[in-house]
Amino acid sequence: MVDDAHTQLTRWQRDRRAFIEHRLFWHGSIGLADLMSVMEISRAQASKDINAYIADHPNHLFYDKSERTYVMGSGFTPHYIVIDAAEHLESLSAVANGAPVANADWIIDPPDILRLSLPARGLDPVVVRTVLHACTGKRGLEISYQSMSAETPSRREIEPHALAHDGFRWHARAFCLKDQVFKDFVLSRMMEATPAGPATSAPEQDHAWSETITLQIAAHPDLSAGQRRITELDYGMADGVAELVVRKCMLFYNLKRLGLDTCPATRAPQDQQIVLRNADEVFAAMGRKAP
Template identity: 85%
Template sequence: MEISRAQASKDINAYISDHPDHLFYDKSARTYVMGAGFTPHYIVIDPAEHLESLAAVAKGASVANADWLVDHPDILRLSLPARGLDQAIVRAVIHACMQKRSLEITYQSMSAETPSRREIEPHALAHDGFRWHARAFCLKDQVFKDFVLSRMMQAALGGPATRAPEQDREWTETITLQIAAHPKLSTGQRRITELDYGMTDGVAELVVRKCMLYYNLKRLGLDTCPEPRLPQDQHIVLRNADEVFAALGRKGP
């Protein structure tokens, strides 16, 4: 919503009157800037959310209230290989999820030498940080599992799904990861690690859906035993490793 210059000036002056020393006019820059005593009074912006918005704007994406993002520093992100996503297949998967229908796919898994025909019932999408998956019931294996979208070679909508998303226990159930700084770090290194991961009383708790547990552990470097790695390379450890790995059906590292 646009406002007039006169209304904007009135609002700024009212703010300065209510909160002296929080805002002042910089004549050289010809704009209002924050004063040394500035603190937010009306909204609190999450720093991580703000940085994500800046990164999205830098990529040319549409971001809500982007007009308020005045300062745009240069932003770089990792260069990752583009995933081979087929438009028609992605559309078919989304339609199957929304319309509660089955999907007949030709799928190349890494456990088989050649593609095979599968009938699945997708109900959701998930991203592991690198790849997109369809969370679906597999009629062949009679279990809910993940199917990598880029490994689907063909996809065609089928009849009504026979399973409800609520039956996917690994999708509905969660587990909490208790993350702490590596005990072999120095006091200063542990302190900065606790700040880096937003820990409270030396612990950060991360609630994870069980179907995403493996991907989360791998992304955090917690999927293997930390002992062979230097603490300076693997900054964090899992305090409740036995409970977490039991959820994966195996012993902790």
């Protein structure tokens, strides 16, 4: 957890200490040249930063004379960054694929990384910008929207207040003036978007956006004992259960992504490794019976 005890440090000092900890934890060592290059400071300033860090946090790092560099000590605990393995892997993946990522120059020696090849979504930058402005400005929009139920685009009046991503597509969460309900509009299906008047709805009225439900996920009971242990490790389960808090408007997408939207018996246990323990409660939240 980030330490709040060093508010007397300047922003630049905290940034340099964050870099020291990041490089120490993920790479195991840091040299003065690393600080000089990445943080664009002099050798004297880099040395001063390292020594000040050691003075404030003894046993966090020490100078290895044989390697001629500073290495992580046995007492290392992060004070200026949050160690998040999933976030770091996402950064590594972004760097490997040439995508922009914050503090990309903090990362060195990334391994080769592959991700699924997925088709690019046809997002119109002007439409996305217009939707973003409507969300922040509490404005309505008139859009030309191509739905799956119609052969040609139709005109809609909507009042977007947020965005959501289902793992594949971006949606605008918006009040539909025609249907008088809050629903999702796929951004790539918006042909045009034109600003309209002030929004008449309020985000607080979107109960499916603000209310949550907890999914109780467990290993498939028909797996072997060893397979259940592996599944519990894969999903970070505690006492055989992983709990996932989901907003109700994202419930359908979460269930579909996890393969929990159909009866567990339709797939082999080795393929559908998890089941929903509170299926009746979850599906009732969507006005449906559990499959």
